[in-house]
Amino acid sequence: MDEWWKRSAVYQVYPRSFKDSNGDGIGDIQGIIQKLDYLQELGIDVIWLSPVYDSPNDDNGYDIRNYQRIMDDFGTMEDFEELIEQLHNRGLKLMMDLVINHTSDEHKWFTTSPEYYIWRDEPNNWRSFFSGSAWEFDELREQYFLHLFSKKQPDLNWQNPEMRKAVYEMMRWWLDKGVDGFRMDVINLISKDPEFPDGPDGDGSVYFMNGPKIHDYLQEMNSEVLSKYDIVTVGEMPGATVTDAIQYTGKERREVNMIFTFEHMGLDQASGEKWDLKPLQLTDLKYNLEHWQNALHNKGWNSLYWNNHDQPRVVSRFGNDMEYRVESAKMLAACLHFMQGTPYIYQGEEIGMTNVRFEGIDEYQDIETRNMYAEKSLQGVPHEKIMESIYVKGRDNARTPMQWSSEANGGFTTGTPWIAVNPNYSVINTTDKDEDNSIYQFYKKLIGLRKTMAIITQGDFTLLHREDEKVFAYTREIRDEKLTVYCNFSSDNHTFEMPEGELLVHNYESPKNTEKLVLRPYETIVFYKKF
Incomplete structure (x- = not known):
């Protein structure tokens, strides 16, 4: 295929x-x-x-x-x-x-085919990804079921x-x-x-x-x-x-x-x-x-x-x-x-x-975020500190x-x-x-370039300027072709030798300099060379 x-x-x-x-x-x-x-x-x-x-x-x-x-x-x-x-x-x-x-624990299997799930008489100490124990007691069966996520998300038993x-x-x-x-x-x-x-x-x-x-x-x-x-x-x-x-x-x-x-x-x-x-x-x-x-x-x-x-x-x-x-x-x-x-x-x-x-x-609205907030609050972590973490990493950002x-x-x-x-x-x-x-x-x-340039899907990858803490640069090479990609992850200017090839992609209107490669804040520039 x-x-x-x-x-x-x-x-x-x-x-x-x-x-x-x-x-x-x-x-x-x-x-x-x-x-x-x-x-x-x-x-x-x-x-x-x-x-x-x-x-x-x-x-x-x-x-x-x-x-x-x-x-x-x-x-x-x-x-x-x-x-x-x-x-x-x-x-x-x-x-x-x-x-x-x-x-879901509301899936018909949970009632009609409980053997499709994971049950224990005694829970181990695993924690759920969504805070708290990964085990929930079921009154009907008088056993615990595993839920690595929400207690309304029982894990399926793949051994069955x-x-x-x-x-x-x-x-x-x-x-x-x-x-x-x-x-x-x-x-x-x-x-x-x-x-x-x-x-x-x-x-x-x-x-x-x-x-x-x-x-x-x-x-x-x-x-x-x-x-x-x-x-x-x-x-x-x-x-x-x-x-x-x-x-x-x-x-x-x-x-x-x-x-x-x-x-x-x-x-x-x-x-x-x-x-x-x-x-x-x-x-x-x-x-x-x-x-x-x-x-x-x-x-x-x-x-x-x-x-x-x-x-x-x-x-x-x-x-x-x-x-x-x-x-x-x-x-x-x-x-x-x-x-x-x-x-x-x-x-x-x-x-x-x-x-x-x-x-x-x-x-x-996110259950992970709400559970984390409740847990951290109980531990005495200040509201402002918890919110700062949510502003940076919370799933509702997406x-x-x-x-x-x-x-x-x-x-x-x-x-x-x-x-x-x-x-x-x-x-x-x-x-x-x-x-x-x-x-x-x-x-x-x-x-569009990915559909037309085989080098993007097939080429070798080589990292450039390995220790540079502000610029991510690399090449892709295949047979007689080469791509050189520069990405400035900072708001500072950075200067390098000008790569060989023609300008392929750029996020500023034009390069700042034709003698040297001068990267402006968050600038990316990609060169393509056919030998």
Whole structure:
């Protein structure tokens, strides 16, 4: 099969926050359909759709009650089928979110097939990702069930062959409906150590991340389902190393096409805890991405991302979201898109949307954020300190509504949005997308180059100026071609020797100097040379 996903760009739609078509304040499938021309013009190939399945919505749809029904908030199955048809008519593909580490506790299986879940008479000391114990007592069974996430998200028991069979049947049902692939939510957590030992300080991750039978399960899934369709698969895999990634994505292994690594997303935290902040050291980011680029070259495949529904906005995180917002948004895009791998664009990234600063915890909707706030407050951490962590790392930074226009609520809804729109929508929105120097047009150019330049998908990667703490520079080379990419991650000027080749991409109107390469604040410049 043609590995079309290597040349593709993926755009993630978080449906609740994308576009509301009926004024109820919640984005929906018809809202997505209304904006397909916008996405097609951007040049993307695949939409990754975050969960739209029937759900009590304890964790924004990642707690699934019925895998084969659409959540009422988002519309009907007929709306979904229309979305697939409209996408395919435009030559676009749809990647569904596949959440099969856990379900909702309201899923019928939890009552009718309790053996599909993980039960213990006595809990171990594992902690949930969402704070507190990972075990909840069930009065009916008089046992504890495992929930690595919310207590309304019991983990499935992958040791049960009947459960696996039911999951594969559901996957085939969606693929037969025309879905073009799956993004697999925390898929490397599905295999747990059957002994369930205590973890150090309650951290059980060594016993459930990349667990003992994970490769058996993924190879079985590939054999039973994935290999029978021309689709794309990406596994979200917290804690997966480069070595793990080569095993998961190696072609001959027949598991998944690529994985989401989290290593580069943890470089601005001081400890293992997400909320423990420290400034990013650019050399850490450079070494990390270099390691993944080179280790997977000709052995596996990278997914490239700065943003998603769980991560803060990159222009606020690694760029400058004030005076250099446009420049740094473009610089970060170029830095990522000239690497080897499949790039993922999160809604609003292509217009430079920023983090949000709500005043009180009541304005935040995310369960992880709310639980953390409650836990830290009980520990005596001051409100201001907790809020500062939320402003930097909270998941709702990504979940504020898409900013379509300067109209009320950013043109997202005519009603009251489920979460407040970032107040800067009057300045940051899609109305300037057709202007030559817009961030949108810059993304459009990068996506187009990937389709036409084999060097971007195939070339070797070499890091330049390794110890420079302000500039990220690298080359890509293949046969008689060379790309040289310079990205200034600072508001200072930096001078280098002028690279060889012609100017290919630039986020300023013209270079400052033709003798030397003088990088201005957050400037990116890319040269192309054919020998």
